[in-house]
Amino acid sequence: MRIRNKIFLLINTLLSMGSGLITPIMTLYIHNDLHKSLVTAGYVLLLYSGMIAVGYLLGGRLFDVWKPEALVYIGGTLAIFFLFLLALFPKWPFLITFLALYGAGQGLWRSAFSGYMAIIQENDHDIFNNNYWTANIGMGIATLLAGYLYSVSVHLVFVATALLFTSGLFVFARYFSSPKQQDHIEAGDEKLVEHVFPAEMKRASIAILCSFMFLTCISYEQWESNISVLMTSQGIPVQKYSLLFTIATGQVIIFQPLLNKLFPHKPWVERFRLMLGLFLYGSSFLIVLGASQYWRFILGIVVLTAGEILVTPTIPLLLSKYSDRQHRGFVQSLGSLSNTLGIALGPVLGGYLITATGYSGTFIALFVLQLVMMLLVLRLQKTAG
Incomplete structure (x- = not known):
């Protein structure tokens, strides 16, 4: 490096x-x-x-x-x-x-x-x-x-x-030397890029990825907000709830470096990584469906964090590949904006959904949401590498 x-x-x-x-x-x-x-x-x-x-x-x-x-x-x-x-x-x-x-x-x-x-x-x-x-x-x-x-x-x-x-x-x-963007692309390469990424298809893929960022953040925020209420209502102390995120942080620190070795940078691998991560996100909610034992919440946060490890770095990577050289900063800012909005609105939207359908209905809805997003991954345009 x-x-x-x-x-x-x-x-x-x-x-x-x-x-x-x-x-x-x-x-x-x-x-x-x-x-x-x-x-x-x-x-x-x-x-x-x-x-x-x-x-x-x-x-x-x-x-x-x-x-x-x-x-x-x-x-x-x-x-x-x-x-x-x-x-x-x-x-x-x-x-x-x-x-x-x-x-x-x-x-x-x-x-x-x-x-x-x-x-x-x-x-x-x-x-x-x-x-x-x-x-x-x-x-x-x-x-x-x-x-x-x-x-x-x-x-x-x-x-x-x-x-x-x-x-x-x-x-x-x-100490930091700013990276220089290439001022031009070879004519043949430019035609190839336009052929693989027509403008309207790039925009559609970028919109799908930003929606993934927004919706996965909303899903994750249920663990950081509303699930705490569920756990304490089951007699599980707040200290044990806080411990879940200590476990999650340790999991990221230990396993994140292995991601590059397990999932090489190939277009089909990146799409598979995204689909697998979304599936794990959804599965975490099925694991705690009707749960009252602490071990099930531990298993749920471990599965959720595994999904986060796969999804969170993959979305900005793909956004970078779908953006042209003149709009890199703006496209990345859209992804960051989606992340911020998901964090801000997640507890509120989750609260409304729990009030309307209960925890079981909310968890099932979040699992189905991840399955829908998995299908949308198939709509992403194939990247050149």
């Missing part, structure tokens, strides 16, 4: 650690310290996610038509500035504005790095897998630290995040 790619992964790991420090404690802080309702906390986090989405869309477009490096500096500086303001004034109603603008800066920065990954992928097919792996390491470390830092002071959480982001920006400025 090139040294530039290793530096890129280091920066993204620092970003993931920073994001992972804030997200787990925000609901607790808004509800317990600022004495606002859980509904209010939910709306604040929805606004935060919405501003990340705005940053992704704007940043993705600017990456393609403007200066990628300048986009990194603007997004990073914006995020760091409002993190320090959050550290100084973490009070209501300043928190709402500062958190939202921090989210916008984070979205700009991350959209630029998604665009860079799409360029790097031309010579390093494993970059998406490696990024997913290192990001999970960063997130796992941050999750362990978040509770401790919050128990000392919420100011410390925001300062630590700002320092991580500042370190990432320093590493980018000092």
Whole structure:
């Protein structure tokens, strides 16, 4: 792996650690310290996610038509500035504005790095897998630290995040060499690309992949939100629920590096990997259907995480292959936007579905949804490699 790619992964790991420090404690802080309702906390986090989405869309477009490096500096500086303001004034109603603008800066920065990954992928097919792996390491470390830092002071959480982001920006400025997009394609190759990927078919495949990202995030969010209620109602303590995600993080760290060896980068393998991952996603809900024993929830999260390992890096990889050189950043930002919207809306949509059909009906519906997506994989255009 090139040294530039290793530096890129280091920066993204620092970003993931920073994001992972804030997200787990925000609901607790808004509800317990600022004495606002859980509904209010939910709306604040929805606004935060919405501003990340705005940053992704704007940043993705600017990456393609403007200066990628300048986009990194603007997004990073914006995020760091409002993190320090959050550290100084973490009070209501300043928190709402500062958190939202921090989210916008984070979205700009991350959209630029998604665009860079799409360029790097031309010579390093494993970059998406490696990024997913290192990001999970960063997130796992941050999750362990978040509770401790919050128990000392919420100011410390925001300062630590700002320092991580500042370190990432320093590493980018000092050590990262921006990959250069090829300025032209040989005439014969261009005709081949247009023959294999007519514009309308590329758009259809990109839309299908973005819908996969959105719907799998909604499915995953049921484990991070509504399944906790089911488990505690069965007499399973919250500590055991939290342990599920420690298991999931360890599973990703151990098994993700094996993915490249088990599934080589061939077009049919990538489609099979996506279909298998979707099937595992759906199967996790059948495993916990009517469950009351803790071991079934452990098995469910293990199967779900296996599906996540297969699906999550594959979608941006395929998006990169379906996008042309002039729209790489924007296409990747659409995938990131779909991910953000799925995370933001997952608990709410799941709550409505559970209220209407109960847990059993919801789990069966989510399993069927994954089967439908598996069929849609067959509608994807075959990639050239």
